[in-house]
Amino acid sequence: xxxxxxxxxxxxxxxxxGTTTQCDRLCERLRLDNHEIVQTREPGxxxxxxxxxxxxxDPALKDLDxxxxxxxxxxxxxxxVAEVIEPALAAGKPVISDRxxxxxxxxxxxxxxxxxxxxxxxxxxxxxxxxxxxxxxxDLSVDIALQRRQKRCTTEDRLEQAGVDxxxxxxxxxxxxxxxxxxxxxxVDAAASVEDQAVHVxxxxxARFPQFPYRISDP
Numbered sequence: 001x002x003x004x005x006x007x008x009x010x011x012x013x014x015x016x017x018g019t020t021t022q023c024d025r026l027c028e029r030l031r032l033d034n035h036e037i038v039q040t041r042e043p044g045x046x047x048x049x050x051x052x053x054x055x056x057x058d059p060a061l062k063d064l065d066x067x068x069x070x071x072x073x074x075x076x077x078x079x080x081v082a083e084v085i086e087p088a089l090a091a092g093k094p095v096i097s098d099r100x101x102x103x104x105x106x107x108x109x110x111x112x113x114x115x116x117x118x119x120x121x122x123x124x125x126x127x128x129x130x131x132x133x134x135x136x137x138x139d140l141s142v143d144i145a146l147q148r149r150q151k152r153c154t155t156e157d158r159l160e161q162a163g164v165d166x167x168x169x170x171x172x173x174x175x176x177x178x179x180x181x182x183x184x185x186x187x188v189d190a191a192a193s194v195e196d197q198a199v200h201v202x203x204x205x206x207a208r209f210p211q212f213p214y215r216i217s218d219p
Contacts, residue, residue, distance in 0.1 A: 004214040006094040008085065008130075009205070012102045013138030014171050015160045016145030017190045018197070022138060023098040025198040026205075030094070035213055038088040041098035043073060045080040052076040057157035064158075070108040070122055077101065077126035085130065094213035101127055102135060102177055107159060110173035111166045133215060134208065136201055137178040140190035142167040 009026070011019040020041070027039040043053035055061065056072050077100075088095050101123045109119035140148075142164050149160055159166075178187045186204050188197055205212045 003217050004211055005217045006089050006092055007133045007205075007209060007213050007215055008089060008095045008097070009213070010097050010100040010102065010132040010135045011138065012099060012106070012135055012174060012177075013190060014140060014142060014145050014167050014174070015157075016148040017138040017140040018148075018194070019098050019138055021194055022136065022188075022197055022201060023096055025194065026201060027096050029198070029202060030096075030213055035094065037094045037096055037213060038084065039096050040080070040084050042080060042100055042103060043076045045085075045097070046076075046083045048079050049076040057159065059155060059158050059161055061158060066108065066112040066114055067118070069112070070104060070114060070119065073104050073108065074122040074126040077104075077123070081127050081130055086128075096213075097132075100132055100135075102132075102137075102174070105177065106170045106173035111162070111169040131184075133184065134205065135177075135181075135185040136188055137174045137185055138188045138190040138197070139171070139175065139178075142171060144191060 011023045013019045023039065023041070027037060030037050042049070043056060044050045052072055052075060056064070056069060056076075085095050085097070104119050104123055105116065108114050109116050145167065146164065149156060175187070178185045186201070188200060190197065192200075209215050
């Protein structure tokens with residue numbers, strides 16, 4: 001589309017907040033409107049990224065060093081950007097991702113205690129400076145998130161097993177990220193119904209980007 005660029009939209013939130021569900025809902029709506037989009041996720045999104053996902057989320061892997069964890073996420077993110085995100089955007093296709101660089105800021109930087117400097121360095125190398133156009137932060141109390149995860153009747157992964165204090169640190173980091181950049185993010189009440197959240201997300205994106213899922217090219 002002449003004069004328009006495809007958007008890169010990201011969903012973030014604590015484990016159990018429903019990022020995958022809302023990512024699915026938005027993509028379903030866009031496909032119904034006949035938009036050709038790329039739906040992806042982190043960790044994962046590529047063959048190598050999915051293998052890294054299996055490793056970093058394996059609950060049997062109890063002794064993984066925190067910095068090693070960050071670097072593994074960074075490696076997966078680099079491949080994801082190079083293989084999926086950049087080519088899609090270059091081809092004019094909007095990208096909707098279930099998690100991105102903000103996850104490392106919250107999980108490894110805040111909850112693991114590695115701090116912002118090293119996480120920013122790894123993220124910059126991994127993304128090449130590619131930022132999301134807009135981030136949806138799904139906010140949910142850690143207690144409700146835990147209840148949701150328990151209802152899944154599946155074994156929790158490494159990060160889900162990290163405990164309430166860990167998840168609370170993740171949530172606080174996301175709240176701070178949203179507050180620091182209100183122009184490019186939305187804090188969504190993830191305790192609301194799935195439909196109410198989906199409507200809020202879609203209406204916000206349409207208000208922010210009238211040509212959604214595209215934006216006017218920079219002059």
